[in-house]
Amino acid sequence: MANLRFSHMSHWKTIPYKTIPNFRDFYYEDKSNAAYYSDWDxxxxxxxATGYExxxxxxxxxxxxxxxFGTLKEFAEFAKERGVAVSGMFHGAEGSHDPAxxxxxxxxxxxxxxxxxxxGGQHMNTxxxxNYFGVGPLSREQVRYAAATLTExxxxxxxxxxxxGLHNEFFCAINKENHREFIESTDPRYVHYCLDTAQIAIIGEDxxxxxxxxHDRICTFHLKDTASPKLPDSVRYAKDVEIQDDGTRWFWEPGEGVLDFKSLWRSMKKHGFQGWVTVETDGTPDLLASMALTTxxxxxELGPIYR
Amino acid sequence: MSMGRSNDEVRYARTAKEATNMDSNRKFALALDLVDLDRQEPNRNRRESRYFWDELFTLVPAAGFRAIELPYQPKWDFGGRSGVPMTNYAVTTKYGSVAGFRDAMKAKGIERIATVAFSPLLFASAPTEVYFGAFAHFASEALRFAAETGAESLVVTPTPPVGILESTHGEASVWSREFLKRTSDLLDRLALEARTTGVLLSLKSEFWSLLRGDRIDTFLSGLDGALADIDTAHLRIGGLEPAARIRSLSGRIGSVHLTDTAFVDSGSAWRAVNPEFPADRPTQVFRDIGLGDVDLAGAISALDDASYRGWLVCSCRQTRDIYRAMLRARAFLDGIAAKD
Structure with a gap:
């Protein structure tokens, strides 16, 4: 049995249909590719089909x-019928440093x-x-308060x-200067870590x-590449920095950026990581192509090292 | 054409002078609702960047439109993403000020924001107090934005789809009377505010609304200073022929949306939670202009007869292809002009 199970982060935005039973007729209405990305089915x-469980x-x-779907359970069952499990859900703990x-x-x-x-999911990647802009820099007291909130x-x-699983965005108030302190201020029995490979690199970590x-805290991954590691503070802490005016992408499919995934895979093998790895390709203009490219x-490239 | 204009006059009306030429009887604008950031393409990140919009603002005049309708969408105030210029926050973040935004568009060849549209849909599933609070707050903000941009009218959707409201509040007959009363009070205050800004307040009747079809007439009669919007496809799906509806309103028209459809609601699609996407038989409810079977030429002629002098906003809100939709609308309008 494989040690790694691959999931994919949903960035499809709004899917308006559960199924499209009249697929051919729907296609012929405008002969566009809309019929191909408008239903969950x-x-x-x-x-x-592209290897994501x-x-x-x-x-x-x-x-x-x-x-x-009526209920989220119905959605999960619908997905399961198609060979896909819900690995988890993203979450934002906005304001966790603020007692109010x-x-x-x-x-x-x-x-x-x-x-x-x-x-039926396992992970809440949080x-x-x-965001840093408008909030940061946090005081040590605020960092510890946020850590206590996350522990709770x-x-x-x-x-x-x-x-x-703590999921640090590169533009988050928890950032380079307090990231490790924050992790270590949380209780390891209750708070784990989702390693977003690109976000960590952009913050400035190796x-x-x-x-x-x-490795003992890391329970899952958001796997993506970047071509811009170690962004300066002036960029990371700027207003609304996630989406750039000129279309510069922070995130790329694994293998299309500069990160050393082969070394990461060797380390995962060394530490015997087992579990979900969520591929995330936010920024792509073509999610299906990115899914296939990553698979x-x-x-x-990575499978021969560890799978 | 009933007003007796020459083809040259009509063609002239879409060139540089069109947006401000008040002697022209017809003023066409393009609604930016043709960019659907949620459903049009998988993932929308690239369309959240300013470069996408700056290029779009260059291409809109290239398609012969020098005025636009801007959908005011509070969604872009949240989440730290300000690249979609559909709120005051986003516009001031990226262009410095509303005036800066207006100047940037003028430099691209867009002379005017003709109309601003606002819908409370984003808050439809919220608890009642939150819904009305957010509706009032953001509608007022949209009105101020419209005034600052020099827009002629603010087009407000008075109620979200019945189906969404019923999924939150239960059967409409139980709560709709009180809901509409509160809506009326809210819009009454907005109309009062509109009068101080010089922006016309216009209410949209959508086929899925509590005020669908001509139900909005009674509602409007209780408001001082709000006029009716004509949305041709919505009227058609709701069972009203646009030209006849225009004649029946006898000039009480505040704004016009030229929209097209071939959809027939043979059941109760209007009452679905998501009526724009009929679950039993998926279809493109709103076709690009000219690809449906709404008698748009008849509607335009009826507007001429009614001496309507406001903007005719071309909307392709469910298009599969933004750029084809702009050109399809232009081709359709050219066809109308050629026949006049």
Whole structure:
């Protein structure tokens, strides 16, 4: 049995249909490719066909998914029928450093944990705080408060069989100067880590060294490449930096950027990582092509090292 | 053409002078709802970048449109992404100010923001108090934005689809009376505010709305200072012929959307949670202009007869291809002009 199970982060935005039973007629209406990416039936089949056993959903997808499926459990069963499991869901703990927002942050977290349980997922990959711009730099007290909030979130999640994986965005208030301190301020029994390979590199960490240092905390991955590691503070801390005016992409498919995934795979083998690895290709103009391109890389380039 | 203009006059009306030439009887604008960031393409990241919009603003005049309708979408105020210039926050972040945005568009050849559109759809599933609070806040913000951009009218969708509301609140007959009363109060205040800004307030009747078809007439009669929007495809799907509807309104028209469809609601698609995407038989409800079977020429003629002098906003809100849609709309308008 494989040690690694690949999932794919849903960045399809709004999928308006559960199924398209009149696929040919729908195609002929305008002869565009709309029929190919407008229903969950086909989107999930693409996952299975390109080697992804799982899908990681996003909380902002749910409002559109629920009217189609009735319940999240129904969605999970629909996906399972097509060979795809829900590996988990993303979550944002915006304001976790702020005592005034503590109850709101915890309630939102519990709600999303319950949703993940309903879908049979295992991971709640969690951005630990607000964006840096307008909030940062955080004081040490605020960092510790945020860590305590995440620990509290993790305590509930763990009791439900869900693992919180810290997922640091490169523009998050938890950033280069306090990232490791923050991790170490959380309780390792309840708070784990989702290693987003590109985000970590952009912050300024060495992806492989980070994995070696924290392998016992790392419960899952967001796997993506970047061509711009170690971005300066002036960029990372700027307003609304995630999407660049000139279309510069921070994220690329593994193998299309500059990160050393082969060394990471050797380290994962050394430490015996087992579990979900979520491929995330935000920024791509063609998700299906990115899924296939990544699978090729995972199979042919990394698979011989560890799978 | 009933107003007796020559072809040259009509063709002239779409060139540089069209946007500000008040002597022209017809003023055509292009609605930017033809960019659907949620459903048009898988992933939208590249269309959240400013470069995408800057290029679009260059191509809109190339397709013969020198005025636009801007959908005001509060969604872009959240999440730290300001590249989609559809809110005051996004525009001021990327262009410095609303005036800076207007100047940037003028430099590209877009002379005017003709109309601004606002829908409370984003908040439709929220608890009632949150819904009305957000509706009032952002509609007012959209109105101020419209005034600052020099838009002629603010086109407001008065209610989200019935189906979404029923999925949140239950059967409409139980709550719709009170809901519409609160909506009326809210829009009454907005109309009062609109009068102080000089922006016309216009209400859209969508086929999935609590105020679908001519149900909006009674609602409008209780408001002081709001006019009706004509949306040709919505009217057609709702069972009203646009030309007849235009005649029946006797000049009480605040804005016009030329939209096309071949969709027939033979059941209760209007009451679905997502009526724009009929679940039982997926179809493109709103076709690009000229590809449906709405009598748009008849509607335009009826508007001429009614001496309508406002903007005719071309909307291809469900297009599969932004750039083809712009050119299809232009080709259709050229065809109309050639026949006049």
């Amino acid at each position: 086909r989107i999930l089949r693409y996952h299975a 799982g899908i990681e959903v996003a909380p902002w997808d749910l409002a559109d998914m629920l009217p189609l 927002k503590r109850e709101e942050v915890l309630a939102s977290s519990r709600l999303d944990v319950d949703r993940i349980v309903e879908m 951005c630990p705080d607000s 979130m993790g305590r509930y999640a763990e009791s439900k069989g869900v693992r919180i 992806m492989v060294k980070f994995y070696d240092d924290y 090729y890389y995972l199979e042919r």
